[in-house]
Amino acid sequence: MRVSRLAIRSWRNLRDVDLNMDKAAPLVCLVGENGAGKSTVLEVLSAAAHSLGISQGVQNTRGDIFTEPHDIDITVYVPPEEIQFSESSYFTDELRDAASRWTGELHLHSVRGSATQSTVSAGVSTQADLNSSAQADTRLSERLGDAVVAALRERRETQHLYLDADRAYPPAEVPLHEYGQIFSQEWRNPDVTRNSAFQPSRTLYTEWIKYFVGVDENELSKYSMALRRARDSGNPDPKFDDPFEGYAASLRQVLPHLRFAGVAKGGGQPRTPIFDSAGIELAFSHLSGGEREVAFILGQIDRFRLRRGLLLIDEPELHLNPDLLRRWLAYLRDTIVSGQVWIATHSLEAVEVAGPSATFVFERNPETRLVTAPKLLSGRPVLSALSAAVGSPAFALGKLRFIYIEGDRQTRERERFYAVCGDETTNRFLEGGGCRDVLRRLSDIKTLSAESQEQLHIGGVIDRDFRTDSQADELERDYSVHVLGCHEVENLFLHPEAIDALLTSMFRGVTPPRESVRWGGLRTGFRTEAVNMWPSVGGRRGSRP
Structure with missing residues (x-):
């Protein structure tokens, strides 16, 4: 079973959500900031799995969605050859005739106002009998849908598994x-297994x-x-x-x-x-x-032998480094052979594995706190390219400050910059390679940003090395980079003037002077942000410890 459409007209903070994806897509990615509704979409699918016959129950920690006001449509695809119409007692002769024209689609519609109305119907190709009324066709479609759901529910295999984000793994040993x-x-009885999969x-x-x-x-x-x-x-x-x-x-x-x-x-x-x-x-x-x-x-x-159902994972990036996350999600994508994996994530690496044509960007309006009409990332090519360039999901581009530093991979260099600048919730230091690579990346982003409506805060910091003052000034002017006042960032933790200023602050209550470095506005029009550094506190540029 795979989901081909999920429409949430209204539920909690979601409005006019209409996610359409290729029914052959093995991995669907929902990306967005905290509170954007990614996890709640997984809850919708988990609850719907029971109504569609692939789950034996529902146990969402945040309540049953069908008891709340909602208006939801879900379309799934089940290969018709997987349903044994001739062997099931649910299919009468009339339904078997309709089943021969079944497209493989099941439609779940659920709405709650003063009362809850929920129906499952099966997609059936046009009836050859022109005298057949639309009302009769609707009833037949719903009867066929109920029969298909009953057939799915009879399967002894596990067809649905939802792993929420509460995965801390405390020590757990079996009491004697x-x-x-x-x-x-x-433990290996299929009936026992499937009955515990929804926990x-x-x-x-x-x-x-x-x-x-x-x-x-x-x-x-x-x-x-x-x-x-x-x-x-x-x-x-x-x-x-x-x-x-x-x-x-x-x-x-x-x-x-x-x-x-x-x-x-x-x-x-x-x-x-x-x-x-x-x-x-x-x-x-x-x-x-x-x-x-x-x-x-x-x-x-x-344990659950899940191969042709729905696997839902909230925050698959928990505890994983980027390379492992890519390999891990690629394995999941290729393992659920006839099923589908849905993930709710903050991770760009997860987006890379799913691809822009199967990634939906959820963005919340800060004033109304509503999430309206999420779009495919493939429909926003410039945003997608910028997202890949700065190494952050698309939703975060306008809300963070991205700073390229020298380095080929995540090392303690990044930690040192955080120690100097602080504010890890806003600053994002990204290793960009050597100094030439950092300059090249910034130049490329200038070109991309000319086509973007995003307000970006981006710049770079490169080592002083043995550059002259005029060379450093030229780089800062042309590339919006900051050239350190000392040889490299490690020297900031040994710089005599910095130590003096810190000691003065600690023991006399005097705030040490900071060099406020403002990266100039890029000529492409997106603005940058001032960043406080500690390169040469109280000293002249280029002074060496």
């Missing part, structure tokens, strides 16, 4: 007194640890019994069918350095999953944040 119940649970992430995490313990114990018990029987009868030892082989293979594909080692046992200690991280065996709770995130979500896909 729960082992009896865990060992008796039929919140926090519950899924706790259940996942128990799942490891229960499945490991049950499979080892079955194998030991089979081994005894084989040896008693003189037959060769049976092959052990590792229940976690697929999970271990997926983990190696996304995190090559990490291996699933098994479940710790013995010593009277609670059992817990064990992983080999570059030669060191660690419990799940001792892995890094990124390792835990990937191991957990991979574990959910492995």
Whole structure:
């Protein structure tokens, strides 16, 4: 199943939302700032999944959307060949005839004013009988829709999984007194599995640890019994069918350095999953944040065997660095073969994987606090290019101050600049390569900005190195960069005048002088912002510590 259209005319702070995407799109990305409604869209899809027959229940932490005022339309596509019309008791002869003309589309319409009205109808090609009334066709479409939903609900496989952003992974070990119940649970029974897929992430995490313990114990018990029987009868030892082989293979594909080692046992200690991280065996709770995130979500896909349904993930960038996030999302995109992944994110890397034709930008009106008519990123080519150029999602372009610094990757250089300038919520330092690369990037953005309506705050800082005052002045004039007053930013933490000023401030209550560096307005018309630096406090330009 894949979503091809999601329309929210009104619900909470969303108005006139109409998201249309290619029904073949495997990954759909919703990007925007906090409070823009990205996560609530995932809640809508999660609640609708139950009405469409692919989820056994609804458990949204922020309430049931269908009890609130709303007006929602959702269209999904289900390959007709996946529904066994001839074998299902829900399809009468009349419905089987209509099913032969079914386009594969299901339409869910739900509206609540004084009361809730919700219908599911199936898209059926035009009736050959010209005497058929529109009202009769509507009733037939709704009956066929109900029959398709019933057929989907009969499937024993998991078709929907929603992972909310509450994924902190605190240490979770199974209490000893729960082992009896865990060992008796039929963890691999499809009915048991699908009935627990709609729970919140926090519950899924706790259940996942128990799942490891229960499945490991049950499979080892079955194998030991089979081994005894084989040896008693003189037959060769049976092959052990590792229940976690697929999970271990997926983990190696996304995190090559990490291996699933098994479940710790013995010593009277609670059992817990064990992983080999570059030669060191660690419990799940001792892995890094990124390792835990990937191991957990991979574990959910492995446990629920989700392949042709909807996977919804809120903030997939949690705990992950940019490179790992790209690889991770690409894996998810290619794994849900006949289904679809929806993500709500702040991350540009996630946008890169989804692509501009499957990324919707959510922007909130600061005065009304409403989100109206989100657009595809592909429909805003200049904004898309600028977003890629400055390394930030499109929604943030006009609200942040972007400062290119020298460097090829994120290092402590960025931390030093934050220590000097502060205000991490506004300043975004971006490694742009060498000094020539920084100048080239700024020049390119000037060209792009000439076509943009965005108000950008952007500039660059390059090392003093051995440049003369006239060379530094020329660079500042032509490229809107600031040339450090000392050799490089590390020197600011050793600069005698800076230390004197800081000590004066700390012990005498006197504010030290700051050099206020204002990058000149770029000739393309977008404005820049003054940034306070500490390059040569009280000294002349170019002075060396």
